[in-house]
Amino acid sequence: MKMTPLDRLLLLATGILAAYQVAIGIDRFSTLPIIVYTISFGVLLVAGLLLIILGFEVLDSPVVVIVSTIIPLSLSLGLVWQHLASLRGLYLTFSIIGFLAIIVTRSIPMKSKLPTIVLAFVHGIAGMTIFLLPIALSLQGAMKPLFSLVGVGGALIGIGGLLLSFLKAGKPILSRETILKVLPGLLLLMTICFVAGFKFG
Amino acid sequence: MNAFAAKLRLYSPLIKSLQTGLLIFTGMAGYMSARCPIFNLSTMAGLLVSLFASISGSTILNMWWDRDIDARMSRTRNRPLAAEKINPREALFVGLALSGLGVGLAFAMHPLYGLIIFAGLFFDVVVYSIWLKRRTCWSILWGGISGAMPILAGRALALEGIDWIGIMLSLGVLFWIPTHTLTYSMKFSDDYKAACVPTFVSTYGLNFTRTVIAISSILAALAMGASAWGIGMAWGFLRLLGVLSAGLLMLAITTTFKPSERVNFGLFKYASLYMLAAMILVVIEAL
Numbered sequence: 001m002k003m004t005p006l007d008r009l010l011l012l013a014t015g016i017l018a019a020y021q022v023a024i025g026i027d028r029f030s031t032l033p034i035i036v037y038t039i040s041f042g043v044l045l046v047a048g049l050l051l052i053i054l055g056f057e058v059l060d061s062p063v064v065v066i067v068s069t070i071i072p073l074s075l076s077l078g079l080v081w082q083h084l085a086s087l088r089g090l091y092l093t094f095s096i097i098g099f100l101a102i103i104v105t106r107s108i109p110m111k112s113k114l115p116t117i118v119l120a121f122v123h124g125i126a127g128m129t130i131f132l133l134p135i136a137l138s139l140q141g142a143m144k145p146l147f148s149l150v151g152v153g154g155a156l157i158g159i160g161g162l163l164l165s166f167l168k169a170g171k172p173i174l175s176r177e178t179i180l181k182v183l184p185g186l187l188l189l190m191t192i193c194f195v196a197g198f199k200f201g
Numbered sequence: 202m203n204a205f206a207a208k209l210r211l212y213s214p215l216i217k218s219l220q221t222g223l224l225i226f227t228g229m230a231g232y233m234s235a236r237c238p239i240f241n242l243s244t245m246a247g248l249l250v251s252l253f254a255s256i257s258g259s260t261i262l263n264m265w266w267d268r269d270i271d272a273r274m275s276r277t278r279n280r281p282l283a284a285e286k287i288n289p290r291e292a293l294f295v296g297l298a299l300s301g302l303g304v305g306l307a308f309a310m311h312p313l314y315g316l317i318i319f320a321g322l323f324f325d326v327v328v329y330s331i332w333l334k335r336r337t338c339w340s341i342l343w344g345g346i347s348g349a350m351p352i353l354a355g356r357a358l359a360l361e362g363i364d365w366i367g368i369m370l371s372l373g374v375l376f377w378i379p380t381h382t383l384t385y386s387m388k389f390s391d392d393y394k395a396a397c398v399p400t401f402v403s404t405y406g407l408n409f410t411r412t413v414i415a416i417s418s419i420l421a422a423l424a425m426g427a428s429a430w431g432i433g434m435a436w437g438f439l440r441l442l443g444v445l446s447a448g449l450l451m452l453a454i455t456t457t458f459k460p461s462e463r464v465n466f467g468l469f470k471y472a473s474l475y476m477l478a479a480m481i482l483v484v485i486e487a488l
Contacts, residue, residue: 019478022444023437034440042444049448053470054463 001180003055010184015048017191025198033078040074043067044191056180062106065119065168068161069102072126075157075194079133079150083142091129098122119165127161130154134197147201153193160186211281215264215292216257223477224351228252230480231355231370233487234432247310248358252351255303255318259325259347261296265289266330274392300326307354314358321350338399345378369428370483376421377476380453383414384469388462411457414468418453422446425479438482449475 018041026037047067050058058064073095080091102122105115131154138148163179166172172179232248264271264282271283281287300322308315325347333340349371356367386393386400387410393400401410429442452468 019441019444023435023441027437038440038444042440042447045444046448046451049471049474050467053474054467057463058467 001056001177003051007184008052010188011048011052014184014188014191015045015052017188017195018042018045018048021191021195021198025195029078029082032081036074036078036081040071040078041194043070043074044187048187051184056183059164059168059180062168065106065165066103068164068168069099069119069122069126072123072130072154072157072161073099075154076126076129076133079130083133083137094125098125116166116171120162123158123161123165127154127158131158134201138201144201147197149193149197150201151197153190153197156186156190156193160190211287212261212295215261215281215287217260221253221256221260223473223480224256224348225249225252226477226480227374228351228355230483231352231357231367232359233355234366234370234428234483235356235359236432236487244310244358247306248355251303251306251310251314251318252354253303254299255307255322256351258296258298258300258303259322261292262300262326263330265292265296266326267334270335270396270398273396274389276389276392311358311361313361313363314354317350317354317357321347321354324350335398338401338404340399341379341382341401344382345375348378349375366428366431369424369431373421373424373428373479374476376417376424377472379417380414380421380449380472381469381476383410383417384456384465384472386410387465388469407460411460415450415453415457418449418468418472422449429479429482432483432486434482434486438486442479442482445475445478 021041022038022045026034026041029037077091077095081088084091098118099122101118105118131151134143134150134154135148137143138145138151160183163173164183167176167179228248229245229252264280268280268282268289271277271280277283282289282292304315304319304322307318324343329340329343329347333343352374353363353367353371356370357363360367383401387402387407390400390402394403401413426439426442426446429439434442449468449471452464452471456464456468
C-alpha cells in the first residue's frame with residue numbers, strides 16, 4: 001500500500017514529538033527511567049523515520065514483531081520503576097525474560113502456538129500496565145489527572161502493537177489495508193498522549 | 202527579466218541545491234557551535250554569501266569538468282551542461298566568478314576562514330574532479346575532505362583558530378560522506394561503469410563497499426558524538442543524537458549482513474537526515 005503525503009506528515013509529527021520527549025521530556029527522571037524511556041521513544045522516532053523513508057513495506061520485515069515489543073515493554077518498565085518501587089526487580093526480570101522469549105520464539109521456526117501465546121502474554125502484561133497504572137495513579141491522586149493520558153496512550157499502543165504483531169504472526173485482526181490506513185494517525189495520537197501525559201501529569 | 206529567470210532555472214540544477222544547502226547549513230552550524238555572538242547580521246550574511254558562492258561555484262566547475270561523464274550516465278544526462286542547454290564557456294565563467302566571490306569574501310572576513318574555504322574548493326575541483334575522479338575510487342576521500350571544510354571553516358571563523366572540536370566536527374562530516382556517496386554509487390553502479398568512473402563497487406566489490414559504509418557510519422557517529430560532547434551539548438540532546446546514531450548504525454549493519462537495494466537506499470536517505478538532524482541539534486544548542 002502506497003504511503004500518502006498525509007501519512008508522511010503524521011509520521012514526521014510523531015518523530016518530532018518522540019525526539020522532543022527523548023531530548024527534553026524525560027530530563028527530570030532518574031537513571032533507569034531515562035534509559036528505558038529513551039529506548040522506547042527512540043525506537044518510535046527511528047521507526048517513524050524508517051517508515052517515511054522506506055514506506056509501509058518496512059513492516060514486512062520479521063524484526064517488526066520484536067521492535068513493536070520494545071516500546072511497550074520499556075515504557076511499562078519505566079512506569080513501574082517510577083511508581084511501584086516494590087515491584088521493580090520483578091518487573092525488570094519479566095521485561096528481560098519476556099523480551100528474550102519473544103526473540104527466541106520468533107527466531108526458531110515452530111509449528112506450535114507458543115510464539116503467539118508468548119507474544120500475547122508479554123504484550124498483554126506490558127499494555128495493561130501502561131494502560132492501568134497511570135489511570136490508577138491519577139484516580140488515587142498520586143499523580144495529576146492529566147497523567148492518565150499516558151494510560152490512554154497505553155491503550156492506543158496496545159491496540160497498535162497487537163494489530164501489528166498479529167498481522168506479522170499471520171493471524172490478522174483487521175485487514176492489512178485497514179491497519180496501514182490507521183497506523184500513522186494512531187502512532188501520532190499515542191505519542192501526543194504520552195508526551196502530554198508526562199509533561200502535564 | 203524573463204530571460205534572466207529562464208537562465209536562473211537552467212543554473213539551478215547546476216548548483217545541486219539540496220547538497221549545497223546542507224553544506225551551507227554545516228558551515229553555519231560550525232560557526233554557531235562556538236557559541237560566539239551569532240546575531241551579528243553582517244558576519245552571518247558574509248558567512249552565508251561566502252559559503253553559498255564558493256560551494257555553488259565549485260559545484261558548477263565540477264559539472265563543467267564532468268559534462269562528458271554526465272552525458273554518458275542515464276541519471277545525469279539531462280543535467281543542463283551534459284544536455285548542452287548551457288554554453289560550457291558561460292558555465293565555466295559563472296563557476297569561476299562565484300568561486301572567486303566566495304573565496305575573496307571569505308579571505309576578507311578572516312584569512313584562516315578564507316584559507317579553509319579555498320582548500321575546500323581546491324580539493325573538490327582540482328584534486329577530486331580534475332585529478333582523481335577518473336583514476337581511482339579513492340577520489341571520494343578527497344571529495345569527503347572537501348565536504349568537511351565548511352563546518353571547519355565556520356568554527357574557525359568564530360574562534361579565529363582551529364580546535365579539536367572543529368576537527369571532530371569535520372571528521373563527522375568526512376566519515377558521513379562515504380555512507381552517503383557509496384550507497385549512491387551502489388545504486389547507480391551500472392551508470393558509473395558505463396561512464397568508466399572507478400567506484401568502490403567496481404574496484405573492490407559489493408561486500409567490501411558495504412563494510413566500508415558500516416565502518417564509516419560508526420566513525421561518523423563517534424566523531425559527531427565526541428564533538429557534541431566537546432561543545433557541551435545538553436545531556437538530552439546527546440541522548441537524541443545517540444538514538445539517531447543508533448538508527449544509522451542499525452541500517453549500516455543491516456546493509457552489510459542482509460543487503461538489499463531497499464535498505465541500501467534507506468541508508469542513503471537516513472544518512473542525509475542524520476546529518477541534518479545533528480546540525481540542527483548543534484544550532485539549537487547554540488541559540
